[in-house]
Amino acid sequence: MKQTEAIIARQQILEKRKEIEKELLEMLNKTKSDFGLEDIKEIIYDEENVDDLTHIITMFDTGHSFEELENILNLVNDAWNHFPHKALNGLCPAEKILEYQQAAKKR
Numbered sequence: 860m861k862q863t864e865a866i867i868a869r870q871q872i873l874e875k876r877k878e879i880e881k882e883l884l885e886m887l888n889k890t891k892s893d894f895g896l897e898d899i900k901e902i903i904y905d906e907e908n909v910d911d912l913t914h915i916i917t918m919f920d921t922g923h924s925f926e927e928l929e930n931i932l933n934l935v936n937d938a939w940n941h942f943p944h945k946a947l948n949g950l951c952p953a954e955k956i957l958e959y960q961q962a963a964k965k966r
Contacts, residue, residue, distance in 0.1 A: 865957065865961055868957050869954070869957065872941060872951065872953045872954060872957070875937070875941050875953075876941045876942065876951070879934065879937050879938050879941055879942075880896060882934055883896055883899060883934065883938060884896055886919055886931070886934060887918070887919070890918075890919050890921055892918050892919060894918045898918070899915055899918070899938060899942075900942055900943075902914060902915055903915070903938060903939055903942045903943070903944060904942070904943055904944060904945050905945055906944060906945075906946065912935065912939060915935050915938070915939075916931060916932065916935050919931045919934075919935075939952070940952045940953050941953050
């Protein structure tokens, strides 16, 4: 992967992260959650076990419909994959995949 392609890919990850943040804020407002965006980012960054993901999902789940839960799961999954994790040295899973692809192309 050329350096310019890598820069573009990183910019796309950051743009996606901003979109996710906006959607999370909308969902937090819609569900009248007691939690904020920073709570979600903190849980993802400091993740220690599988229950952390479940904790984020419960911030939004109002028990209304399967479709609503599906939307929540998709949004939380996107956040998990695009927000930084301490265990990944401050990178998000999407950035780690990009790193791996760059290293593979150098071989």
